[in-house]
Amino acid sequence: MMKLSLRVITPICVRSGENASAIADYIYDPQKRAIYLIDQVKFNRWLMEQGENARFLIKDITSLVSSQQGTLVDFFNEHGLLPRDFSRAAIPVSFPNSITFGNRNLFLPTLTGGKPYIPGSSIKGAIRTALMFDYIKNQDNGGPGYGATSHLQDSRQVYTGSDIFCLPDHRSRLLPENDALRFLQVTDTIPSSLESLRVYALERKGGTTTAIPALLLGFYPGTEMTFEVNILPGFEKANIPEYWKKFFNRGEVAILRAISNYSLALLEDELNRLKKRSNKPPENQLLYNSYTRILSNTKNSIKQGGALLRVGFGKTYYFNSIGYFMSDEEKEKYKGNWKRVKLVSEFPTTRWMIRTPDNQCLPAGWSLVQEKRI
Incomplete structure (x- = not known):
């Protein structure tokens, strides 16, 4: 051996065959030139802690995903949330400014246990x-x-x-x-x-x-x-x-x-x-x-x-x-x-x-x- x-x-x-979506999985910060990969467990826990408002917030998220008319950025801005508080990692963007980021999906690498x-x-x-x-x-x-x-x-x-x-x-x-x-x-x-x-x-x-x-x-x-x-x-x-x-x-x-x-x-x-x-x-x-x-x-x-x-x-x-x-x-x-x-x-x-x-x-x-x- x-x-x-x-x-x-x-x-x-x-590639793992999976993508990260700008609608539900990550937030791009153009000032810091980095993306925040959202920790879905942490985010869902926050939603469940919102008491009577939880079902309205979940409805907002569901509507956002199904309509594809907005992204998590809009939801976070509307409710005063900071991406870093719900992030698994902040990952720098490593390509020229001439390439526009947009709201595209990201190809994910193969992961095990999130690594x-x-x-x-x-x-x-x-x-x-x-x-x-x-x-x-x-x-x-x-x-x-x-x-x-x-x-x-x-x-x-x-x-x-x-x-x-x-x-x-x-x-x-x-x-x-x-x-x-x-x-x-x-x-x-x-x-x-x-x-x-x-x-x-x-x-x-x-x-x-x-x-x-x-x-x-x-x-x-x-x-x-x-x-x-x-x-x-x-x-x-x-x-x-x-x-x-x-x-x-x-x-x-x-x-x-x-x-x-x-x-x-x-x-x-x-x-x-x-x-x-x-x-x-x-x-x-x-x-x-x-x-x-x-x-x-x-x-x-x-x-x-x-x-x-x-x-x-x-x-x-x-x-x-x-x-x-x-x-x-x-x-x-x-x-x-x-x-x-x-x-x-x-x-x-x-x-x-x-x-x-x-x-x-x-x-x-x-x-x-x-x-x-x-």
Whole structure:
């Protein structure tokens, strides 16, 4: 078992699927440039303490929510309430004034007991992609332009990676018990505090139209959490590919090294793409500068065995697939399987980014993972 620290490098948000509503869940204070997340238990207790007025107040709140004609700000102002008295946390807004806040919903991170964390399943998904990359590169002597074609059976089927990790049974079925990744256990991170969050605006740039930014609560750079990676016993005798038996025999440190090699290779590829299109859109140059800073600031940690890992929002095609190993000719062959791809040499044409208050552009979702020494 290996205990790891995860330090947030650029804002991370692994969505819970739930939103915070300006009508009922939070209040935005434009003077303080912060939101107050309302403690519903505390607020409901106050309502119940209002005696005969309680039912009228509840009626006001119900009318407000159902009509969607106002927000909690209106209710609090009308009744002389202070948001801080009913708040779970005051969370600063971290985007430029040029982006209007409005009364939009906020995407919430995954929470447990009211505290944010990164699920082990999300981290394991990112690790899985890194291990796919490791297999193709080492097993097939892969490099840009070759190494992946043999895994793509025909133009009707997009390669998913299942056959890398799983051996079929005698009827050619891929069964869960034959999946090598069942021997890889990744825990959730230790929950952080609500104060480790900021309100970010996630923008999609590079297309012909500019989409309205999505507002979300994400971990602030510098936040540190811990989690564990464990290779479970029994893989030696399991019906899994021999490649992974040998790989797991090297221990958890091999996983960390695979993550590092994967991230650095694709970062270099992404930097080359951004450099070629540094002003299309102009934000590409800002992204290029951010990636350069990330590599410079983490260089020593990576030399000492750490690895850059991307999770949550902000991943693009080149961080989710084996596209790195395919030539433009190979991509053209399978282009019909990818929606909205018109020119493979220019894919991706859009990128997700987070705009900082000083108008820098950050690629979302990056962290530095290192073994935690006891």
